[in-house]
Amino acid sequence: MDMDDALKTFFSEARELLADMETALLGADESPTAELDVNAIFRAAHTIKGSAGLFGLDGVVRFTHVLESVLDEVRAGSVAIRGPLLPLLLRCCDHVGAWVDALESGAEPGPAHRAVEDTLLVQLRAFLDAPAAAPEAAAAEPAPAAEGQWHLSIRFGADVLRNGMDPLAFVRYLSSIGRVERIVTLPDAVPTLEDLDPEGCCLGFEIALVTAADRATIESVFEFVIDDCELRLVPPRSRVAEYIDLIRALPEQPERIGEILVRCGSITERELVEALGVQREADPAPRLGALLAEQGRVAPEVVEAALDRQRQVRETRSSEASTIRVDAAKLDRLITLVGELVIAAAGARQAGRRVRDLELQEAHATLDALVQDVRDSALNLRMVRIGATFSRFKRVVHDVAHELGKDIELVVSGEDTELDKTVVEKLGDPLMHLVRNAIDHGIDSPEQRAARGKPARGVVGLNAFHDSGAIVIEVSDDGGGLNRERILAKARERGLVAPDQVPADHEIDQLIFEAGFSTAEKVTNLSGRGVGMDVVKQNITALRGSVALASRPGEGTTVTVRLPLTLAIINGFQVAVGRSMFVVPMEMVDECVAYSCADGHDYTDLRGGVLPLVRLRDLFGLGGVAPARQNIVVVQCGGARCGLVVDALLGESQTVIKPLSRMFQDVRGISGSALLGSGDVALILDVPAIAKLALARHASRAPSNDYDRQRLVATV
Incomplete structure (x- = not known):
């Protein structure tokens, strides 16, 4: 490793230490006994200072030396971390982060940066016994x-x-x-x-x-x-x-x-x-x-x-040293090669079936098992805990709540839930919008909370869990809920809803995802420009995910984001309609049943329950004559179930997801494509979108009798 690589490692580790320092600062603010948090904060500042000194980054060393001196006073009990010092230390974290960003880009910090540093140094030295002294000079020239x-x-x-x-x-x-x-x-x-x-x-x-x-x-x-x-x-x-x-x-x-x-x-x-x-x-x-x-x-x-x-210390360090950093580009290259290996193995398997050689087929079965193990291991390398993403919002809640004059607590659960690193990186901005919205629009003012008999401290929740092969993230608040009357009035004013139209509550809720839609009475740093929720929906949709919203007047709002665990390789179930082949994500498949009904209904009875149907032949306009005996693939997504009517079932296979070109990105019901072992291209079905379409269609079409109507309403 040359010095450039070592410097890159320093920048990466410095950001991690700053994140740990920020988390510890916020924890020290909430913890009744903050001694351990203060020690963690001091160690982070000391480590950054020492590492910066190794690379000759004198500016970072000088600033962190003063910061370290103040933290040493906190450790000694001479200065209290709560009160005015805490926001100052948070601003110091931001300033060191700005130093790191500037140095990584190869640019020298400008006058504005130095002006901020001078102000911070004056404020830091006010907490020291000898504020006029220059600690860095004292360290270089001892008494x-x-x-x-x-x-x-x-x-x-x-x-x-x-x-x-x-x-x-x-x-x-x-x-x-x-x-x-x-x-x-x-x-x-x-x-x-x-x-x-x-x-x-x-x-x-x-x-x-x-x-x-x-x-x-x-x-x-x-x-x-x-x-x-x-x-x-x-x-x-x-x-x-x-x-x-x-x-x-x-x-x-x-x-x-x-x-x-x-x-x-x-x-x-x-x-x-x-x-x-x-x-x-x-x-x-x-x-x-x-x-x-x-x-x-x-x-x-x-x-x-x-x-x-x-x-003991050496053993601990040895355990920590067992992990290594891997360049993201190398990891992406590995996943790409594993994807090609999956496709090649599928082609070899089909070739073995054509020659009907049992020994060759057994060898291919062993190869398939090994390829699947390699695939799973490679994908696990990209899986990261979402807790690191959640922790960054503690600072957001702290700063925004202080700006708005609200007392808000962030409650996080499901931090150990894992998902693909690429998904995590693209999830940060949408979650930021949702959290800031929950603070600004969701949590009501202290006066309103008192009038409604609520605790003075509002709660914003972040929760993550796995469900049917997907990750579900919930952003909730215990505020006043959506003001549907104001939303509807604003929508009619903009022509989104006809004056005589009376939409249902869930339809009103969906209006906040319209581009440029805002009910804020004035423009602030946080809201009022109508840019936010529509961007959230676009970004989540681009990740093959979906957004749902549930609001209870006077109780709060929950936004649910559902995303695939990975964007690279999935277990798929192949089906055929005529000569066209499709792939259904295996984690969403409940069962397959034979279907021979020719009455043309878009629902069927499945063990005493109403199952809405979507005929892929009609949905995609494939034409041709359907066979007398078809099949239904029962899929489930987010608690909703529907049946996909197909001609043939081709079985389970590993599927490498290939993105669609821009020309086909707006095609309804398709989320990607896959190259099969035979060389054919199969389309990957967007099951959440198809299920939503099926349920909406059945909600607008009343069944022929009251009994079926009641069962259908219960299903939807």
């Missing part, structure tokens, strides 16, 4: 009375370069916490030219560092490479025994290490002779024991406890 010379012995591991780390960057960063007096580079581990690995690291350093920093601060410099190096520290004014331990621990010859220690100024010639004398004693334990007792070293049980703790 002389607190100075001391530390000796650092570092041996970098062979894989440190492969892991994207630059050893010299860590050494350079030491200058930010003190003054490097002397440094000796040790090339002793460099092999012969024939055995040299150009990607391996063989470097070691002995460093004399003058600083007022403590051991934890010095060790934190090497936090990101601690598992890839051996770091030993000897504090200022240490006795000879400390250097005896160091000489014994290092791999080089004792005489050479002693010479290096003298060159660094860490020990004198006399102390070196004494240390080497102890090193050569046959049994140095008594001498060393006396020296340790003289220095007041800690008890053995304390040392053992510390070692146990260190082992």
